[in-house]
Amino acid sequence: MNKIIIATKNAGKLKEFKAFFEQYDMTAYGLDELDKQFDDVEETGTTFEENAALKAETIAGFLQVPVLADDSGLEIDALEGRPGVYSARYAGEAKSDQANMDKVLEELQGVPAAERTARFVCVLAVSQPGKETFYARGHVEGVITEVPQGEHGFGYDPVFQPEGYEKTMAQLEPAEKNQISHRKQAMVHLEKWLNEQAK
Amino acid sequence: MNKIIIATKNAGKLKEFKAFFEQYDMTAYGLDELDKQFDDVEETGTTFEENAALKAETIAGFLQVPVLADDSGLEIDALEGRPGVYSARYAGEAKSDQANMDKVLEELQGVPAAERTARFVCVLAVSQPGKETFYARGHVEGVITEVPQGEHGFGYDPVFQPEGYEKTMAQLEPAEKNQISHRKQAMVHLEKWLNEQAK
Numbered sequence: 001m002n003k004i005i006i007a008t009k010n011a012g013k014l015k016e017f018k019a020f021f022e023q024y025d026m027t028a029y030g031l032d033e034l035d036k037q038f039d040d041v042e043e044t045g046t047t048f049e050e051n052a053a054l055k056a057e058t059i060a061g062f063l064q065v066p067v068l069a070d071d072s073g074l075e076i077d078a079l080e081g082r083p084g085v086y087s088a089r090y091a092g093e094a095k096s097d098q099a100n101m102d103k104v105l106e107e108l109q110g111v112p113a114a115e116r117t118a119r120f121v122c123v124l125a126v127s128q129p130g131k132e133t134f135y136a137r138g139h140v141e142g143v144i145t146e147v148p149q150g151e152h153g154f155g156y157d158p159v160f161q162p163e164g165y166e167k168t169m170a171q172l173e174p175a176e177k178n179q180i181s182h183r184k185q186a187m188v189h190l191e192k193w194l195n196e197q198a199k
Numbered sequence: 200m201n202k203i204i205i206a207t208k209n210a211g212k213l214k215e216f217k218a219f220f221e222q223y224d225m226t227a228y229g230l231d232e233l234d235k236q237f238d239d240v241e242e243t244g245t246t247f248e249e250n251a252a253l254k255a256e257t258i259a260g261f262l263q264v265p266v267l268a269d270d271s272g273l274e275i276d277a278l279e280g281r282p283g284v285y286s287a288r289y290a291g292e293a294k295s296d297q298a299n300m301d302k303v304l305e306e307l308q309g310v311p312a313a314e315r316t317a318r319f320v321c322v323l324a325v326s327q328p329g330k331e332t333f334y335a336r337g338h339v340e341g342v343i344t345e346v347p348q349g350e351h352g353f354g355y356d357p358v359f360q361p362e363g364y365e366k367t368m369a370q371l372e373p374a375e376k377n378q379i380s381h382r383k384q385a386m387v388h389l390e391k392w393l394n395e396q397a398k
Contacts, residue, residue: 003264004325007258007266007268008268016377024397028267031234031237034233035233059204060204063204064262066200068206068227069207070212128200178215183215197200
């Protein structure tokens with residue numbers, strides 16, 4: 001035993017037990033701290049698949065139950081696929097949507113419309129104890145606009161114009177975005193897999 | 200699969216996944232909801248051992264890690280051991296310390312000092328996957344006073360005078376109480392067991 005869960009929400013008792021078990025080189029966690037153990041699972045992978053699996057497999061290994069994790073990002077062809085797995089922290093660890101978009105638009109300065117192709121990618125990983133991890137990948141193709149437009153969504157939505165639309169993702173209504181989004185496409189694959197499992 | 204953990208703290212994503220998995224009769228939990236699954240583990244046992252084990256074993260079975268749970272209460276001899284496992288809710292589900300003490304004092308009205316003997320009991324249960332549950336029981340003997348006294352502690356502390364003391368538990372300083380308490384006694388047994396395990 002090197003870790004033990006203390007089944008209490010009483011802060012005083014928990015503190016006492018933590019100090020007690022520390023003497024035995026054991027880490028005691030309270031029930032409301034179960035998630036804190038996973039805060040330090042870092043996204044160190046070089047692909048969306050690796051990052052999603054890293055998280056899902058770590059948590060499933062601990063909890064011994066199925067776990068779904070996702071990783072997603074934006075791939076811009078003119079930037080050789082960047083920001084990719086670094087999408088959330090492209091302009092630094094502060095993870096600012098505005099700073100990230102500014103950086104991308106600056107790097108694309110002078111690049112003509114026809115060469116501003118890009119795609120949002122989402123990978124869902126489902127890890128089950130004792131089984132191979134299942135991956136579902138979804139994507140939505142589009143182009144990077146010259147300036148941010150729209151107020152909905154988050155991330156790079158204001159500079160991404162999906163194929164067949166004259167609006168950016170951030171100009172689409174949430175329900176409309178959700179119908180075409182990369183996550184939606186990945187969930188279609190997940191759905192198919194779940195249906196096969198159920199057979 | 201009938202349950203799945205969604206490794207996200209994003210409320211919007213979580214809501215979407217919950218609705219999605221519901222179609223497959225699966226319950227999806229977010230990382231910060233891991234403890235909520237155990238809220239409904241009811242203390243339906245008739246002994247402290249049963250209640251502590253029920254909680255520890257349920258959670259250990261789910262998490263596959265060692266879990267410690269405790270159950271404790273007050274046994275009054277003149278009341279045939281009551282309130283016992285019902286100590287926290289003796290006067291009703293509202294779990295009022297004051298109402299519980301009032302009920303006990305009323306039931307003991309007219310009972311002479313010599314017959315007001317009682318004890319606080321604490322049982323710790325440690326459940327480890329694939330192993331027998333370990334129990335540590337501690338108790339502190341005393342008498343029930345005529346009126347509540349003291350401001351420290353909680354529960355029945357103001358009406359319980361431990362053996363060898365002229366004060367109630369609630370009149371003792373916390374550090375002093377912790378040295379003689381039923382939980383402390385149970386932890387002495389737990390400590391002995393841990394030392395044996397480490398050999």
